[in-house]
Amino acid sequence: MNRILFLILLGFLFNLVNCAGIYNEPVFINKQKTNSISKNIRLEFTGFYFYEKELNLLKTEILNSGLREDSNSPVLLEVILEEKEVTYKYRFLHSVNFIASLFTAGIIPYYTITKHQITYRFSEGKKELNNNRLELELDQLRGLSLLPITPFFWPSSAFDKSILDSWKKQGEIK
């Protein structure tokens, strides 16, 4: 019976904040040559309802990069954030990992991937001027043994960094 108690609590241990997030560089899925776009834009964020902090960070970054918000501008910039389903390349290893972490109570950490897709779409009237899409991938590890390094690999910070980098990267296209 004690083992049952232990197992219920085990799932709970994995949802505590003993975790690490590892940053990956954003990757283009769709790239379009930048046309010269007016500096005044209207901004519209989509998919950020539960990512308020990220929205504010990204908005500051966009406005610092030389664009100005203007509610009368004909040009619209849409920033769309979407969560993506993940498929693992080595599914078998992933399940072995699952069982190993479960039965070592998280001493062997559990590895998962989190994927987001971010789209920067410029449009004027009905016409689309520009559409750049990037994939953000975050490697995440959870397990008791990670507790000492958690503060240095805080998953949200790694995620914030990849969001901000995606804007820089899409601005660099020539």
Next chain:
Amino acid sequence: MLNSILFLLILTFLSNCSTFLMGSRPVVNQNIPKLDKDISYELIGWKDKENKIKATEILKTLTRSDKFKNISHFVKSDSEWKIQIILDESPQLAILLGEPVQPVSWVAEKRPGRYSLYILSRVLSAATRLVIPIIQVKEEIITFRVWKQNVKRAEYSYPVETVRAIGWLSLMLTFFDDKKEIKTIYSDYALLFLNDSEKNYE
């Protein structure tokens, strides 16, 4: 070892139980005046299979209402009117390990209240051998935006909040839960949107 495996199986079996809808259903007017316009749609955030079924439900409702002359995907359409249908989903804490779609630190960082509640319910259900259920809360925000070319004409957001309970007590409640109702709430909100957005297509 065998015991633990058996227990994991039970937990998996229980984890599909008792889902309840929070709040009341919207009151909708089934009588929808027709509009002589073509319209296009764009779906954002309906990522997995479960969500795609919900999105289909919404599109079906929009089509069946006969509000618009024609509804098609925005890439294939040259209509100047567009409806964006957006789903924002709150992160959930898993029963066991789970495959989170957000950074795993999200709940602790952004909903500390819910996080503490979750921890409390975990400890209590462990102490009572799952008699007190483990509680999972899920928030969904469905947003409809009406665009004319690239000018936003209107935006309506509707929240759907569900609570899932996992434990012996909730197993008995599963016959009374809201699973069936949850399926139809999406088409209710699609109708509500048509009611609300009546004056936005001029």
